[in-house]
Amino acid sequence: xxxxxxxxxxxxxxxxxxxxxxxxxxxxxxxxxxxxxxxxxxxxxxxxxxxxxxxxxxxxxxxxxxxxxxxxxxxxxxxxxxxxxxxxxxxxxxxxxxxxxxxxxxxxxxxxxxxxxxxxxxxxxxxxxxxxxxxxxxxxxxxxxxxxxxxxxxxxxxxxxxxxxxxxxxxxxxxxxxxxxxxxxxxxxxxxxxxxxxxxxxxxxxxxxxxxxxxxxxxxxxxxxxxxxxxxxxxxxxxxxxxxxxxxxxxxxxxxxxxxxxxxxxxxxxxxxxxxxxxxxxxxxxxxxxxxxxxxxxxxxxxxxxxxxxxxxxxxxxxxxxxxxxxxxxxxxxxxxxxxxxxxxxxxxxxxxxxxxxxxxxxxxxxxxxxxxxxxxxxxxxxxxxxxxxxxxxxxxxxxxxxxxxxxxxxxxxxxxxxxxxxxxxxxxxxxxxxxxxxxxxxxxxxxxxxxxxxxxxxxxxxxxxxxxxxxxxxxxxxxxxxxxxxxxxxxxxxxxxxxxxxxxxxxxxxxxxxxxxxxxxxxxxxxxxxxxxxxxxxxxxxx
Numbered sequence: 121x122x123x124x125x126x127x128x129x130x131x132x133x134x135x136x137x138x139x140x141x142x143x144x145x146x147x148x149x150x151x152x153x154x155x156x157x158x159x160x161x162x163x164x165x166x167x168x169x170x171x172x173x174x175x176x177x178x179x180x181x182x183x184x185x186x187x188x189x190x191x192x193x194x195x196x197x198x199x200x201x202x203x204x205x206x207x208x209x210x211x212x213x214x215x216x217x218x219x220x221x222x223x224x225x226x227x228x229x230x231x232x233x234x235x236x237x238x239x240x241x242x243x244x245x246x247x248x249x250x251x252x253x254x255x256x257x258x259x260x261x262x263x264x265x266x267x268x269x270x271x272x273x274x275x276x277x278x279x280x281x282x283x284x285x286x287x288x289x290x291x292x293x294x295x296x297x298x299x300x301x302x303x304x305x306x307x308x309x310x311x312x313x314x315x316x317x318x319x320x321x322x323x324x325x326x327x328x329x330x331x332x333x334x335x336x337x338x339x340x341x342x343x344x345x346x347x348x349x350x351x352x353x354x355x356x357x358x359x360x361x362x363x364x365x366x367x368x369x370x371x372x373x374x375x376x377x378x379x380x381x382x383x384x385x386x387x388x389x390x391x392x393x394x395x396x397x398x399x400x401x402x403x404x405x406x407x408x409x410x411x412x413x414x415x416x417x418x419x420x421x422x423x424x425x426x427x428x429x430x431x432x433x434x435x436x437x438x439x440x441x442x443x444x445x446x447x448x449x450x451x452x453x454x455x456x457x458x459x460x461x462x463x464x465x466x467x468x469x470x471x472x473x474x475x476x477x478x479x480x481x482x483x484x485x486x487x488x489x490x491x492x493x494x495x496x497x498x499x500x501x502x503x504x505x506x507x508x509x510x511x512x513x514x515x516x517x518x519x520x521x522x523x524x525x526x527x528x529x530x531x532x533x534x535x536x537x538x539x540x541x542x543x544x545x546x547x548x549x550x551x552x553x554x555x556x557x558x559x560x561x562x563x564x565x566x567x568x569x570x571x572x573x574x575x576x577x578x579x580x581x582x583x584x585x586x587x588x589x590x591x592x593x594x595x596x597x598x599x600x601x602x603x604x605x606x607x608x609x610x611x612x613x614x615x616x617x618x619x620x621x622x623x624x625x626x627x628x629x630x631x632x633x634x635x636x637x638x639x640x641x642x643x644x645x646x647x648x649x650x651x652x653x654x655x656x657x658x659x660x661x662x663x664x
Contacts, residue, residue: 127170128179129157132192139213139234140181143241149271150245152177163196170203178203181213189214190221197227211244237298237350238559239269258351262377262417263454265301265353266494266528271562273530275299275554276355277547280306280330284338287331288345290544295349299551302377302529305342305356306330306541313360313393330541339373353377360386360393363407371414378417378456381407383443384614385425389629397614397629401607405450412451419456419496420447423479427463428502431621432636432645433475434584434655436463437482438592438619441585442604444483448491449605455493456529457483461522462500468641469521473568474577475642476525481578482585497522498531504538511535515550516557523561524568530554577642587656591618591663617662633662 126147128140137159144154155173157166170178180196182189193212197204204210204227211230212222219233230244248257248268259265265274277300281287294300308330314320315333326332333339339356346352355377359366363381370376387393387400395403411418420443427436440457447455459476461467467475476497487493499518504511515535522530534542534550542550568574589604595612596603603609613619617631624630635646645658 126177127155127175129161135159136183186217189218274301276302277532291345293544298350343374379411380419398611408450417454418452424460429621429623440479441482462503465503466638471641474574478581494528496529497527499533519557584655
């Protein structure tokens with residue numbers, strides 16, 4: 121099959137070629153053969169090259185005075201009329217004022233003014249934007265959307281305001297802005313825990329922590345609000361009770377993009393649900409199995425709950441391994457491995473990256489034809505500074521760092537997180553900041569994974585992880601075939617303190633005896649005098 125050819129140039133006296141060059145770079149990624157004619161190219165030269173190269177597509181740019189550009193583009197359209205009649209397609213890119221004049225000519229198939237998301241341009245170059253209705257351009261399952269947008273990650277952001285009205289309007293605005301691929305619905309705590317139990321709901325808590333959805337029709341309305349713009353996917357919390365009933369409703373009302381559920385949390389241990397630890401582990405495993413039977417991806421939003429409670433990096437990695445291990449054991453086909461950076465916030469970038477790479481080292485051997493891993497990264501919930509300008513800087517820098525693991529999904533944690541729940545405008549602004557950092561990184565970032573200090577830390581952490589996993593195996597009874605999926609053994613891992621974090625002190629289930637501190641940028645276990653100790657030493661002292 122002949123490779124399609126696109127010829128492109130800046131017209132007339134225009135010497136600005138960055139935009140057209142970027143367009144050709146995307147065209148190459150979409151499989152086109154590209155011909156770049158350079159700046160200030162005469163009309164005749166562009167058309168001659170298109171004829172000689174038998175181009176299917178011709179792209180021209182002009183970024184100077186709109187009035188001059190309008191006259192030049194008119195001349196171009198007249199001169200190119202024969203090629204246009206023979207089926208050659210034409211596109212224009214320029215500043216918004218010039219683009220407005222170009223659209224008015226009615227000659228160009230597409231006009232780009234610089235505000236378009238990268239995936240929209242890629243979709244056009246792949247031929248996807250000329251098929252079907254507006255909504256059909258945008259894949260409506262997670263895996264399809266990831267593949268469609270590659271090499272860029274799909275973007276998600278949490279959104280939910282204290283009233284349905286404000287949330288509906290905000291979702292519509294975000295969808296129209298085409299900045300997110302996934303809107304994660306932030307619903308209030310009563311909806312997470314008591315959706316099917318109105319008698320347990322407290323009117324005084326209405327809207328606490330998110331939008332107060334109280335019926336299936338509320339969810340349908342939220343989904344309807346997203347049916348515009350780039351038709352973002354929706355997902356929401358898996359809840360802390362009545363898990364399967366909620367799952368059935370989510371599929372029916374919002375076509376839930378994927379399930380996100382922890383392994384050890386969202387129960388009496390963290391005060392977010394009615395189940396005890398062992399019971400909630402069993403329920404969470406049932407939820408994984410239910411979603412796997414319906415071919416819906418599953419994320420275990422587990423490791424960061426340990427990190428936010430100052431657990432050691434090794435405990436963080438172990439929880440990530442156990443999450444992936446359980447997902448595979450309970451039939452999940454598409455597993456989303458969540459990696460929250462900056463948890464705890466004091467980690468250095470190098471040691472943070474080393475921790476995430478160790479997670480990937482641990483879980484990649486689990487992959488097979490029936491278990492695919494999709495990487496999702498995000499900024500630490502507790503890491504944004506209060507000052508909004510400083511938070512914007514943190515958002516950009518942390519995003520750039522995370523691109524080192526080449527995530528398939530990037531969860532934007534907006535720069536307003538430390539101050540207030542994000543409004544639609546906040547979400548749009550945060551998405552634009554993150555997008556730019558991602559584009560810079562994908563264009564060609566240094567290989568931060570090659571840092572020798574990171575390699576050393578990965579090896580250290582791998583040994584620490586083995587020590588903890590060995591200890592968990594030792595807690596299993598003689599009749600347990602698989603300690604890593606056995607709810608009783610996993611519960612013992614917490615109640616004995618093998619899996620522990622400093623902030624679990626005085627907890628109903630956790631021991632809270634672990635001590636940690638940041639040493640050379642890493643979060644490590646320490647003894648009562650503050651001296652670093654290995655996980656094997658910590659566990660030996662604990663179990664002795």
